[in-house]
Amino acid sequence: GAGVSQSPSNKVTEKGKDVELRCDPISGHTALYWYRQSLGQGLEFLIYFQGNSAPDKSGLPSDRFSAERTGGSVSTLTIQRTQQEDSAVYLCASSLRGDRANEKLFFGSGTQLSVL
Amino acid sequence: AQSVTQLGSHVSVSEGALVLLRCNYSSSVPPYLFWYVQYPNQGLQLLLKYTSAATLVKGINGFEAEFKKSETSFHLTKPSAHMSDAAEYFCAVSATSGTYKYIFGTGTRLKVLA
Numbered sequence: 258g259a260g261v262s263q264s265p266s267n268k269v270t271e272k273g274k275d276v277e278l279r280c281d282p283i284s285g286h287t288a289l290y291w292y293r294q295s296l297g298q299g300l301e302f303l304i305y306f307q308g309n310s311a312p313d314k315s316g317l318p319s320d321r322f323s324a325e326r327t328g329g330s331v332s333t334l335t336i337q338r339t340q341q342e343d344s345a346v347y348l349c350a351s352s353l354r355g356d357r358a359n360e361k362l363f364f365g366s367g368t369q370l371s372v373l
Numbered sequence: 374a375q376s377v378t379q380l381g382s383h384v385s386v387s388e389g390a391l392v393l394l395r396c397n398y399s400s401s402v403p404p405y406l407f408w409y410v411q412y413p414n415q416g417l418q419l420l421l422k423y424t425s426a427a428t429l430v431k432g433i434n435g436f437e438a439e440f441k442k443s444e445t446s447f448h449l450t451k452p453s454a455h456m457s458d459a460a461e462y463f464c465a466v467s468a469t470s471g472t473y474k475y476i477f478g479t480g481t482r483l484k485v486l487a
Contacts, residue, residue: 261416288473297382299479300417300463313472348417357469358405358424364416 259283261365263349269371270339278334278368282351289332290362291324294346306332307354339372346370375400377464379478387486392436392451394481396464399445406447407465407475408438417463423447425469434458459485 262281270276282289291303302316306326314324321340326332336343346369350362380395398406408420421432428440434457438449449462464478 290475292477297479299379300465300477302474302476305473307473313474315474350417354473357467357473360473361419361422362409362417362475364409364418366414366416 261349261351261363263347263365263368265368266366267369267371269373271373272341273338275335275337276339276370278336278347278370280332280334280349280351280365282330282332282349283353283363284330286351286353286363287329288352288354288360289326290350290352291332291334292348292350294348294367295344298345300348303334336370339370341372344370344372375404375466375468375476377406377466377476377478379464379481381481382479383482383484385484385486386454388456389453392449392454392458392483394449394462394464394483396438396447396449396478397445398447398464398466400466400468402469403440403442404466404468406438406440407467408432408436408447408449409463409465409477411461411463411480413460420449420462454483454485456485456487459483 289306292300304314321337324334346367348367350364376399378397406423409417410420411417423440431437467475
């Protein structure tokens with residue numbers, strides 16, 4: 258596909274379960290971002306990747322959250338022992354990293370996570 | 374640390390009226406500034422950006438924004454609202470060096486009244 262693809266689009270889980278959210282960036286995009294969007298909270302930065310490395314993961318809320326990226330492409334955000342406050346839309350974005358001034362983020366449609 | 378503040382979580386305007394969405398930033402040095410728009414059931418897309426060239430920036434769909442260093446503002450305007458402008462708008466900031474992290478505001482939902 259031409260855009261950023263996220264799966265699943267919706268995920269309902271029980272408190273205490275682990276979940277994995279997937280992001281397929283646009284082909285050739287070297288940078289990948291994860292954000293969390295909660296009602297009234299805007300977009301909360303979680304982590305970004307340059308290639309397979311994560312230079313900035315300062316936004317991960319706790320050690321229950323982790324993310325990896327393999328082959329400079331697909332990324333997985335894992336939330337262990339989910340809590341109700343983890344309920345949100347998780348957004349992924351990718352960009353063709355080059356000149357900082359010309360960078361443009363392309364966002365996926367997100368994964369709506371509901372923790373019961 | 375950088376941050377952005379968007380005044381007004383909801384803004385309503387009549388069709389044909391001026392649109393003004395406010396964004397103020399906090400940064401020790403002039404940053405790069407962006408407006409992204411999220412239409413219903415769509416992903417966020419870039420509307421326009423300021424990257425230290427011209428202070429008045431024009432974007433898609435007739436929107437523009439002016440960078441005012443003295444006011445630490447980057448307000449988004451459109452002279453005449455259209456029904457299709459109804460969406461959520463996010464202001465964002467990033468540093469000109471160091472981390473590539475983007476900090477987003479809490480968003481402003483624009484409603485256009487017929």
